[in-house]
Amino acid sequence: MKKNYRIGLVVPSSNTTMETEIPAMLQRKQQIEQEISFTFHSSRMRMQKVTKEELKLMDIESDRCAVELSDARCNVLAYACLVAIMCQGPGYHMESEQRLFNQTKQNQAPTPIVSSAGALIEGIQALGAKKVAIITPYMKPLTKQVIDYIEASGIQVTDSISLEIPDNLEVGRQNPMRLVEVVKNLDTSQADAVVLSACVQMPSLEAIQIVEDEIGKPVLSASVATVYKILKTLELDPYVPNAGALLSRKMVANASIEKGGRVHE
Structure with missing residues (x-):
């Protein structure tokens, strides 16, 4: 049944x-x-x-x-x-x-x-990652608070990109495949894993596996x-x-x- x-x-x-x-x-x-x-x-x-x-x-x-x-x-x-x-x-x-x-x-x-x-903290820990690089749609001050929160959980954020989109509707309109290009400007060399979207509103699902296959490191998102x-x-x-x-x-x-x-x- x-x-x-x-x-x-x-x-x-x-x-x-x-x-x-x-x-x-x-x-x-x-x-x-x-x-x-x-x-x-x-x-x-x-x-x-x-x-x-x-x-x-x-x-x-x-x-x-x-x-x-x-x-x-x-x-x-x-x-x-x-x-x-x-x-x-x-x-x-x-x-x-x-x-x-x-x-x-x-x-x-x-x-x-x-x-x-x-869930994001637990997911990073489940992967065994101690260091992550992240992409957010937020303004830089909010991204800093996200970084502080993650680091307070014992996970180092080695690099970050803030797309600085204040309007939440506009965040949701982003093309997830754009992240395939954005991540090229993220320094992932010191990271154990990459958070492709540290925001449930910023679409990323279509790009997760593609980016993971390209960079050879675990890639996840808040979703x-x-x-x-x-x-x-x-x-x-x-x-x-x-x-x-x-x-x-x-x-x-x-x-x-x-x-x-x-x-x-």
């Missing part, structure tokens, strides 16, 4: 990518594992400009979104606005995830919470890391084809060996 998983998405109101890239990856998975399926359910929090002030106001609305989505009895909730978490100081993803879980629990529907901020964490939370193998090293068969095999289990074929 097919098992359906309901994925709740806590979405910035101007985000147009979270509801495309995350479902795209999970739909790839269900195509190769036909005994499972996913449905997607969203609640939005208001945000237009990517500024620290708007992000903080938006974050307050995430409580309402969590309650609304818990009404649908989702299996997991994903809060995928990385910078809204990271601009509030190191470790805030843990506070946010606990607060949102408490909101669902008070609604008699305790639901696991995934944040893209926490890829979020899907990795969603699958781990649902106790499913975190394998999605053509989405980079973090969602590769090799990572599933390594996790299986650590647990003493076997890889699902």
